[in-house]
Amino acid sequence: MVLDAYTYVFALGTCFALLEAFNNGANDVANAWATSVSSRSVTYRQAMVLCIVFELTGALAVGARTAATIKNGIIPSDAFGTNAGVQLLAFACASAGAATWVMWCTRNSAHVSSTYSLVSSIAGVGVAAVGASKVQWGWNNGQGLGAIFAGLGAAPFISGCFGAIIFMLIKVTVHMRKNPVPWAVWTSPAFFLIAGTICTLSVVYKGSPRLGLASKPAWYIVSVTLGVGFGLFFLAALFFVPFVHARVVKKDDTLKWWMIFYGPLLFKRPPPPDAENRVAKVPNYAVVQEAHGDDSDSSAPVKQDAITEVKADPAAEPSGDAEKGGNNQFEYTQEQYKQLLKDAEERHHANLRKSRGPLGWAMRHLHVNQLGAGSIHETHNLITLVKRVPAQIIVALLYGTSFDIHTAQVGIHNSPEGRRMERVYSYAPKYSNEVEHLYSYVQVITACTASFAHGANDVGNAVGVWAGMYAAWSTGKPSASKAEVPLWQLGITAAVICIGFITYGYNIMKVMGNKLTYHSPSRGSSMEMGAAITILIFSQYSLPVSTSMCITGATVGVGLCNGHIKAVNWKRVGLLFFSWVMTVPIAGLIGGCLMALAVNAPHW
Template sequence: MARLDQYTYVFVIGTFFAMLDAYNNGANDVANAWATSVSSRSVTYRQAMILGTIFEMVGAITVGARTADTIKNGIIPNDAFKGDAGVQMLAFTCALAGASIWVMWCTRHSAHVSSTYSLVSAVAGVGVAVAGANKVQWGWNNGKGLGAIFAGLVMAPTISACFAATIFMLIKVVVHMRKKPVPWAIYTSPFFFLIAGTVCTLSIVYKGSPKLGLNKKPPSFIAGVTLGAGGGLCLLAAFFFVPFLHSKVIKRDQSIKAYHAAMGPALFKREVQQGERAVVPNYSVVQDDDESISHSSSSASVNVITSVEAEKARVQAEARHKSHKQLVAEGEDRLHAKLRKKRGPIGWAMRTLHENPMGAGQIYEKHNIKTFIKRLPAMIVVGALYGLHYDIHAAQVGIEGTPDGERMKKVYAAAEKYSNEVEHTYSFVQVLTACTASFAHGANDIGNSVGPWAVIYSAWNTGNAAASKQPVPLWQLAVMAATISLGLITYGYNIMKVMGNKITWHSPSRGSSMEMGAAITVLVFSQYSLPVSTSMCITGATVGVGLCNGTFKAVNWQRVSLLVASWIMTIPVAGTIAGVLMGVVLNAPHFR
């Protein structure tokens, strides 16, 4: 059939909203997935951006096509469109618009919602508008209907919490509860590399990527490749990582560098050079500065601590007389003052905006037009780079002197703290678990955006509504994955600052357990073509690990309640926006 050139404008609009939905997905769901690693101080925000981009792309391209098929064909049956490709294009365009509007509003206000459930609800809404409620697949529909998808609303966080709690309790029993936990942490670390490597490999091989044809391989091949990859990573960790970590954490060799890991077991016999002992980074959530721990007990250090405590007391006293809005504004002003001192593009942009404020009157006044022209390049630079310089840790712990700050103090006090030497060991493991979680997100959530876009493209390109059953092209997966990464880099800090340590106390050993529990859950759901929310999985995992402290006080239940409320609100709001939009446009004169 011929291409529907008369509906090219619908294709263009649909493409825009598909990319906007992918951007919001990155700024919301992916940021939440990486918030655990950044909150635990295992990686910096910039490192998270680089690793997140790489593994999102790999997961989306190799595995992502399966859940895209559920979004395309599992909720609204093709016969509901009665062969009208134009109506089908409009339906999925309105679904993307409804989901994008809701998620963007929530992200702007740092409200964490599920982009998966936003889109699923929006598709259901347009389905009702097109063919009536009886045509929407409300039931299980062989695991592809709304009943199966919404079952994940309860199942995903619960299962993820169980997986994460089990992994952390294993770490707690094997390592944290020992009299000498540091050696136990080092020598058992290859086992956790084994878990991460096996899960990541299994997600690619088991039922395989459609592009690689691995789903046609016999079970023995799948088992061999999966266990071989995980076991190989475990052996590499035992041969290179353990000796390196032993030299750095136990022998405290300050001269040890990353490239020394290539020496393998020879590091056990390497003599420690004379000088100061290596300093282990500080993984504490609340810090007075970003420097590493100093174990000095000199009078100078005591005086510094005393002055810091005095300054904290002064700040708290002043905070009691200020509103929350004033305190937030003051915190942002301090951050902006630091950024203006930097030499790079962000420093130039922040100085330009600070030195060229908009004048009196409207934007169309002559002096304001000139000022705006000067500010425009700086605004673009700030929009692209601001998130990379945002102080996420300061934003997470709560503002001194406010109810939120006091609440977080109580949550942190209820959590057991472990030595930095042990946490340092798991910071390396967490890098791998974070990459696995990002791979899992790319495998699962790419279907949210690329599924509807693939329908719009195939209907426009072929003029046939049934063409939506064709496989998703590889280039579409790549484009959406790149757009998701752009959202993470430029706008992810808005969600990241309210997640992580806002729920419970984080550390690398806890964070790696959370990420691995969430990744396993997402991959299990993905193998059955169920688009489950990554956000719900990591949130459930965070709560599960928080409860391993042995008390409900170690979890910020107010934040958890707000998250659950936002998840529930997503279903009617996104569905209504998309359904109403579809009804209005579909019944407008001359559409058909």
């Protein structure tokens, strides 16, 4: 009977642990990749592929094999004594509390940290299970709640400072020059050096018990990091500089991607006869574009003074009496604004129904088989529900892969948010696509490394509670303070995180990035490097920190480098900070209440 109860609780806890991992991908990982997608350095689908590759590689190849911090930093393992059932139930309730809160936030496009949610839920469970006196409220060597609150305030600020310093270096070195393109070409190896060094440190410093990186001496860390950094520097100088020089300076659009291996021989390649009259063939990195698509040419007309091509039907707009200030701005009622959003969504769905493949079929099937009149239990509605099930499964899996992140980020024309973003964008200088193109390569490196580091280290947060439950269930004893995490659990957790990002990550990405400030590859790479440096510093001193909070702070810091405080959407920043703060008590209350109900429920 006891074993059956253990199995039931473990199965239920496993479901919530995997749901928490799903939310981790849909929230934290989506926020990490939002910078690259918002900057148009990669498309959303490219980000999905890279996320799968580097998250899984980081988790399986160099992933942490212990989860002591997440299991024992808040509630010491000896607090449970010899009662494995209470520990098993506690971790199940903690996962349930964190998963419930993060899922609600993700559903409502509110960004929170899944790590902070889980830690807060564990604290609430600890109060209900073993009493408030056993919970580590202080510093506890950087693992207690005191350290968590310290990181909540300090990490975004420090990350913003580092991001601003890096972007100002790019701005002074390149953007402020009369002819910035050659400066961007010839200085690009230096920024590859910076990115390579920081990214290598993010792996070596945070360490991996399996490879023993955390225990290496200082000379080893310096040698590896500088070796990789200067290796990228020389490879960029040898292959990257000649290639982009021919493409951007000589404006040779006949180059193929594999010609990068020609190296210095490309300097001798003659430019096209009409090079002076050509425009370099590079992507259009403007946030708002007339020409839709991620592969737009830089010569395509760009509309910088408008927010979106999604406009209301003129017949539905209020009369001229509603205009304010003569700026052709209309004040919509709440009903009209909701109708705008509904119309925009319907146009998107109409485009999906025209597409080929499984998603197009599923959208057409759902459009044809809609519920009829009457309640849900009417016979014709029950039959329709059964018919819709296969299509709904396909839509749930594939809808996010075709979501238009950029249109969703810039808002609805003439809506309050649309006008606010129009003001924010107006304070951000728009740099040439040729210059931004060079930094898109740097940003891909920083984004991939961030995903690798997340898989190698932060997956431990998502899998730690599950590993504790598995140890208590399989042995019948409370898990040890440094219980080993099985490889299969790491693999499953990393896979579920990737699924969460692919299927539901768009819900967070559409409110991040360009809704905070104007993005571009040079800005985005600075943000990601600033966040990486901050994570390195906090990790070195064993202080808990959220990757999402760091990238948000760096985004604000780089946005302020535009030269005006109004270049940042402070309303959105305030909402983000409010959601961070509220995560601690709400997730803690959910987890604690679930544990209190479970422990004090009638039993026999």
